[in-house]
Each structure stands twice: as structure tokens, then as C-alpha cells.
Amino acid sequence: MKTFFVVNPKSANGATGKRWAELAAVIARSLQDYGVEFTKQPLDATRITRTALRSGYQCVVAVGGDGTINEVVNGFFDDGRALNPAAALGVLPRGTGGDFRRTFDWDTDFERAVLRLRTEDTRPFDVGQLEFTGPKGERGLRYFANVCSFGVSGVVDQEANRATKALGGKVSFALASLRALSRYSDQRVKVAFDGGPAQDFFITTLAVGNGKYFGGGMKVTPEADVSDGVFDVTVWSGYGLSDFVFKSASLYNGRHVERPGTRTFRCKELTATSDEEVLIDCDGEQPGKLPATIRVLPSAIRLKV
Secondary structure, eight states, X not given: OXXXXXXXXXXXXXHHHHTHHHHHHHHHHHOSSEEEEEOOSTTHHHHHHHHHHHTTOSEEEEEESHHHHHHHHHHTEETTEXXXXXXXXXXXXXXXXXXXXXXXXXXXXXXXXXXXXXXXXEEEEEEEEEEEEOTTSOEEXXXXXXXXXXXXXXXXXXXXXXXXXXXXXXXXXXXXXXXXHTTOOOEEEEEEETTOOOEEEEESEEEEESSSOBTTTBOSSTTOOTTSSSEEEEEEOSOOHHHHHHSHHHHHHSXXXXXXXXXXXXXXXXXXXOSSOXXXXXXXXXXXXXXXXXXXXXXXXXXXX
């Protein structure tokens, strides 16, 4: 497949840009017909991806972390439709968190990741569509590859994105979680699943999973499948600082679904509203707040595996 690499040089704490000559040599040994462009500012990856797809590239590869993957996935769409449903998303993981890659048990070995791109193997890939409320009340539209959530996770995003990730994704998000939870109280939201009646929840976090992991390795939706056409939804209620300090193992291995404070659902679409300011997390970024509608776009694009 004619392949284009969208490279975030700041990923892996800047190591991607510093080592690019070495990494590019690995790519050149495996692929011949490809293009490359570095991102320079937020949302560059979305613009670059759209340009590449319109220029006839069949596979666009995100070289970076979860944020870069999210921006590239957004570039597969314009005006609410996929530019090329047969086009494939490729991933060369270079981030500090690595939540997306964990769903597929991919490690961070660059050569193995490049070898995945040499094959013709792809699978259908569902994409999440998020309609949300922006900081000034404006309507926003974004797509997500992995997990969209709201509640304390949105507050964690604010904390994590203000701080350095030099300690690694898991530690950075754990520290951000501690800071956020120290000042967070469960928020009341109304949620309607698949057009049904609205239900009241008091949430620590409600997570809508296409993939399985968020927050630097928490297995929030352990049964999620990116190709099944539905979301797995996890609602945490009554989770406090002590749960993240003393019971964190269940959050990382998926056993939290057995705890009394966890409820799970499956749906293709949900709408959420609140009288409070409830912040949204979208693949590790904090774009806005409720009200919001989240829907799955089944098999919207392909994924290189």
C-alpha cells in the first residue's frame, strides 16, 4: 500500500525527532513507496493526513503517541464522512502512555512495528464520533480511536497535559489522577443509551470504549473490540483517592468490573447531559464538556495489523 508517515517529533519525550535519521533508515529497508511529514503544532497531523489521503496514499501511519493517533484518525474524515473507507491506519508507537497499542498487545519495538506495515493484513476498524460542547459553548465535533470518557478523567487530562511526562505514561497519569481526585466529587449526569430513556448517574468517570485501555494503562473496558460495531461502556461511581492508591491493581487488570462501584453497558450511541460542568476526555485530550453525543461508526476505516 502506498504509505505516508505523519511524524510527531516531540513524541517519546523528543526522542523521535532526535533519532529520526536512525528510525527512517529502518523504514527505508522495508518500504519503498512512502512519504513523510513532521507535525509542528497541534492538529497538524489531521491536516497532513487529509492531504495525504486526497493525494492517493492508501495507508497513513501515526508515528507518535495516543494524541498523534487521535489527530491522524480525525484526518480520515471531513464533513462527517470518511475520505476513503478503504484506507488504512498504521501505527508506529512512540508515545509515553501507549493506551491504544495495549489493546493489540503491541510493544514499542520500532522494527517489529515497521514489519507490520509490510504486510497486506488489515482489519475493519470502528471509529467513535463525539459531538460535544466547546469551552465557550460552541458545538464541537471530533473522532476517537480508543476511549472517550467524562468526569474525573477530563480533570486528569487537564492535570496531565500541564505536567511533564518524563516519568513515563503510567506514572504521569497516576500522579495526575491523584491531584485530580484530591479535589473531585462525583458529578450527576443524565445518560440515554441508544435512544432510550435518560438514566441518572453519579459518576466518578463514565468511559466509552472502542479500545480497552486509558489513563496510562488502566483496563477500563476490558471486553472492548474495535471491530464489533458497538461500544463497551464502564461507569465508575464512588471511586475516591483511596481506590486509586490502594486498589489500583484492579483498575489495571480489568477486575474493577467485579466491584460494587462499577457498572457496564454496551451501546452504539449515547447522549449525556448535566447541570454541572463535566469535562470530557477524548483519547487523552480535553476538548470540552457536556452535553455530548457519542456514536460508533462501524468499520469506518481499516487498521494495519
